[in-house]
Amino acid sequence: MEKPGLQRQDIGLAIIGAGRIGTMRATLATSHAAVRMIGVADLNETAATTLAEKSGASIVGTDSRxxxxxxxxxxxxxxxxxHQHVEPVLQALEMGKHVLVEKPIALKLEDADKLIAAAAQSSGSLHVGYSRRFKRRYLTVKEQISLGRLGSVSGLSARIYNSRAQVFQMLKRDPHATPVVDSLTYFVDMLGWWVPDNPAVEVWARGKGGTIRKAGFDCDDVTYAVVTLADGALVNFSCSFALPDKYPSLGYCARIEVIGTEGVLMIDDDHLDQIMYTERGIPHIYVPDLTVNMAFLSSSAPGDWVGGEFWGPLASETRNWLDFVATGRPCALATAREARSNLAITLAIEEAVASGKTVRLSETAVAR
Ligand SMILES: NC(=O)c1ccc[n+]([C@@H]2O[C@H](COP(=O)([O-])OP(=O)(O)OC[C@H]3O[C@@H](n4cnc5c(N)ncnc54)[C@H](O)[C@@H]3O)[C@@H](O)[C@H]2O)c1
Incomplete structure (x- = not known):
């Protein structure tokens, strides 16, 4: 984390990409005290102008530059x-601006390297939005592990589920945005954030295809991976985004367990503690035109709209980054190096599934 500074500067904020997440970020920025103006660019002119109107943007267009x-x-x-992160991030860094790019930083390690190099040359900065970090139950894990209360972490398991309705949205946008590279990456990120001094060195993984493949996408229904860390600690990641369309999840359902030499920590993040059933239908926050009758209400990954305001991890993350830009206070978002390490691990999981072989990770691949 960076040290707090004393500056106070106004922010002129550009939102590049006026889709679902860009709309949430822009809406959140309108009420931030330091944000004085907003600009919006989207290749789709209608999306750009719609968000510009909603956020009171004074400049709008289809050309990010x-x-x-x-x-x-x-x-x-x-x-x-x-797959469209790299170009606008490079443009912004070359112009010395502060950048928040959504995860994953890129889809290829070469592109991640290009962005890291550009950030090193820039008078601006680069952070990557892994908004799971800002969910309170995960922030508290960071604190407890940092304080040493679990002793040394010797094992971790993270299991995530989602409905296939959401994975189809992701894969339609980009066939490489698989649940492993695009979603399991949040949990890979938290592993590195919680235990930063114990990098991943080896990956074993297997996948099983089914429903998602039948729908025409090159992606497994179930992936299980075992990642070995430098000191021999074992991490089990498992994910399935093939649950039925109307499964009550509106985002991620997760179960995390951390075993330490002096304690154990279990997180039930399945959201079974807040269930609603209604004959009127509940709109899915991420999947247009999908309503469910039963929902795990707090399972939407970015958060929720309440009375026209957006609340949740993405809101806290946006605020933390805007505060960092305005005042120089510490920024808890992932650095570009951390994001590159997350990409290297998730790509290694996919490689291990495809090849059936164990994949070794080089020290430079996962340096954080
Ligand atoms: N943090 C979270 O909770 C969270 C949740 C979902 C998605 N995401 C991430 O957010 C990103 C966007 O996801 P989304 O669901 O909002 O996508 P989306 O498809 O709803 O929106 C993307 C928008 O970007 C525009 N666009 C593409 N290339 C462009 C360019 N070069 N210049 C300007 N506009 C361009 C598209 O026209 C589209 O309107 C992805 O990286 C995704 O992984 C984060």
Whole structure:
């Protein structure tokens, strides 16, 4: 984490990508005290103008470079689809702006390297939005492990479920945005964030195809991986985003267990503690035109709209990053290096599934 500074600077914020997440970030930014103006760019003119109207943006267009280069813009959120992150991030860093890009940083390690190099040359900064970090139950794990209350972590398991309705949205946008690279990555990120001094060195994984493949996507229904850390600690990641369309999850359902030499910590993040059933239907926050009758209410990953305001991990994350830009206070978002390490591990899981072989990770691949 960076040290707090004393500056107070106004923010001119560009939102590049006016889709679901860009809309949430822009809405949150409108009420931040330091944000004085907003600009919006989207390749889709209607999406750009709709968000510009909603967020009171004073500059709007389809060309990201034009919006980012406006002299009043000093901060840029890149909320484009996964394969469209690199170009606008490079543009913004070359112009010395502060950048928040959505996870995953990129889909190829070469592209992640390009962004890390550009950030090192830039007078701006680069952070990556792994908003799970900002869910209170995960923040508290960070604190307890940092304080040493579990002793040394010797094992961790993380299991995540979601409905296939959401994975189809992700894969339609980008066939490489698989549940492993695009979603399990949040839990890979938390592993590295919780135990930063114990990098992953080896990955074993297997996958089983089924429903998602039948729908025409090159993606397994179930993936199980075992990741070995440098000191021999074992991590079991498992994920399935093939649960039925109307499974009550509106996002991630997770179960995490951390075993330490002096304690154990269990997180029930399945959201079974808040269930609603209604004949009127509940709209899915991420999947247009999908309503469910039964929902685990707090399971939406970014958070929830309440009375026109957005609340939840994505709200806390956006605020933390805007505070960092405005005042220099510590920023808990993932660094570009951490995001690169997450990408290396998730790609290694996919490689291990495809090859049936164990994949060794080099020290440089996972340096954080
Ligand atoms: N933190 C979270 O909770 C969370 C949740 C879901 C998705 N995400 C991430 O957010 C990102 C966006 O996801 P989404 O669901 O909002 O996608 P989306 O498809 O709803 O929106 C993406 C928008 O970007 C626009 N776009 C693409 N390339 C562009 C370019 N070069 N310049 C300007 N606009 C461009 C598209 O036209 C589209 O409107 C992804 O990286 C995704 O992984 C984060």
């Amino acid at each position: 034009e919006i980012i280069s406006h002299p009043a813009i000093n901060a840029v959120v890149v909320s484009t689809g996964e």
